[in-house]
Amino acid sequence: MAKEKSAIFIIFGGSGDLAHRKLYPALYRLYKAGVLKDHFAVIGTARRPWSDDYFRETVVTSLENLDDDKQKMEEFAKHFFYQSHNVNDSKHYIALKELAAKLDDQFSAGHNRVYYMAIAPRFFGTVAEHINSEGLKTKNGFNRLVIEKPFGRDLASASELNNDLSKAFPEEEIYRIDHYLGKKMIQEIPNIRLKNPKFDKALSGKYVSNIQVTLGESLGVEDRGGYYETSGVLRDMVQNHIMQIIGSIAMDKPDEMTAESIHKVKTDLFSSLKVLDPEEVNRAFVRGQYDTDRLGKQTAYRDEENVDDNSNIETYAAGKIEFDDERWANVPFYVRSGKRMPDKSSRIDIVFNDQASKLGINPNTTVSLLIEPENGHSILVNGIDYQDSNQDLIKFPEDKTYFDDAREAYESLIIDILSGDRIHFTLWDELQSTWKYIDVIREQWDLETPKFPNYLSGTMGPEAADTLLERDGNSWVWDD
Structure with a gap:
């Protein structure tokens, strides 16, 4: 009870x-x-x-x-x-x-x-x-x-807002909602790592080829065209949701499973983000805007309600994020989020390298943590349900019904608020680092006029997103 x-x-x-x-x-x-x-x-x-x-x-x-x-x-x-x-x-x-x-x-x-x-x-x-x-x-x-959210539009506005709030509320009384942190699979990542020592040990640059985070949506902007014209997917999805998901999978092992310890290792991780130079932006990040579909039945973004006819706002972004720390040096984190992709799918794909065999992991094994729409029903090993795979890499949760009664994200987060548990909320120190990283991309994009629209509704996004990985000899794990 x-x-x-x-x-x-x-x-x-x-x-x-x-x-x-x-x-x-x-x-x-x-x-x-x-x-x-x-x-x-x-x-x-x-x-x-x-x-x-x-x-x-x-x-x-x-x-x-x-x-x-x-x-x-x-x-x-x-x-x-x-x-x-x-x-x-x-x-x-x-x-x-x-x-x-x-x-x-x-x-x-x-x-x-x-x-x-x-x-x-x-x-x-x-x-x-x-x-x-x-x-x-x-x-x-x-x-x-x-x-x-949104907590600011850039580092300057976020800092101003934080200063205003901190005059009335100390940091420990402020709960910044990121509803992805309320999703069952994201909340269970620390426990999955804790209960699977081999998997946790393998989460480092020694054994990981790359990590991919995808937040794909099949819908367009619907009635949020006015909001998207001031935001775009970079601010709406990458700066907060994607960065927080990366924090959950890539943070060092906390000293204990408390909000203070977990936020310390997440803050340390985000402070090691390799901020891009302006000239690096277009090689590390890709943007896109959806057109109609192949049959001309879907509404193109520029024809949506409250959207400028010549809008340069992106509805898709993909990028290569790197960290300047010992654990993740030279490991690319490929991220992408877009509207009007073939399906709604939120997932983390971890691709291990040949060195993983030293831990008893088959070379080039891929572990996929599915966040949506399955609500965490599935952990895949090389595309197969982990319980049916031959790998002993993942042994948690113990039964397939574990996620069936998972609370909806807002329900879970409200319980945390009432309990005073800040583990699944975003701290100001984390936001400072992620805004600093995103600002360089946004500022460079605002100096240029993109060739939009550049991907059809119902597709995986612009071709340049595939090229982003191919240059490193990699490819997206989830590919419709």
Whole structure:
């Protein structure tokens, strides 16, 4: 039985898409699991002049695809309250403080507060400042600020944002969400390494030829064209999700399995990133933008809603990342992420070299950790389920049902927030290093006009992404 948690959630942007699509379903699953039960309440805030009853109706509507238990959903929704809010108005924060205190007494929530920023990043600093100045933070319980990406657009803006937040919240109270770190397979990588000493020992430049990280999506930008015009896949996927996945598989063994130890080795890894010189960018990184498909039925990116007709924003990026440390010297990490690829697939492919035979591993063995859409159902050895392979390299988990009941990413991360466990969140020191690396690429790309569109919808991306690996005598493991 799950241990019950207590808190008052204040969700800034409570009327928005993220809250209804991700947060409320995740909270409802935790309610059904008993993690949230009697001692919690949710305050949704936004500019819209909603009543509590109307807000609750929207919450129930957001859950209709999860459950047919109308009574359970309505019981859950009774924990939800709404307050119209102007982020710049101090009086609104005082009203929030009073409502939170009232609900804390009503639900015996232990003076615990979770402040969730489901709003545009430009408001993060303003809201944090007012939470502090108007005295919303409690003295007897915990205070935790949850930040959604994007965390800045570059190192300069990320630093400015971090400075603003740190005036109101110390680093240990800030939880920067990267939902990929909530996925079961990513969370299990340290345990897989711990329970498979041979595999863990093999994770070094002595025995690894290359490591590949692919985050492929079959959909286009859909209704996010306006956002993508300001972001592109480099900022949207590579700077955060891909870098954090690399951190999980490539970090040194921590002294212990605690947030402090794990973040130390991840921070050390990211600080050793070999930042590219501008003239190296176009040899190390490839960008692309999707066109229609072979039959002309799919919408090209430039024809999507809220996208410039001559847009130079990339919907695909592939690159070769290297580290300047003893463990990974001269080992390429090939990464790619793109829209309109043949299938949705998120995976890590580890290709071992001939020297791996010294550890009893067949030369050129490939281990693939599948993150999505299987939700970690599969670990492959040379393309075969590890349980059916002849290799004894991987012996965890012990049964095929291990991942079947895996929590959804936001559900898992909310439990961590309530528990004060920061292992699966991103620290500022890590972000500094990854932004420093990405900025060089972005700045160089912005100086040039690419020949877009350069790949058809439903394909693996531009041909230059294959050439990137072929120059090193390698090839992508996942190839449709």
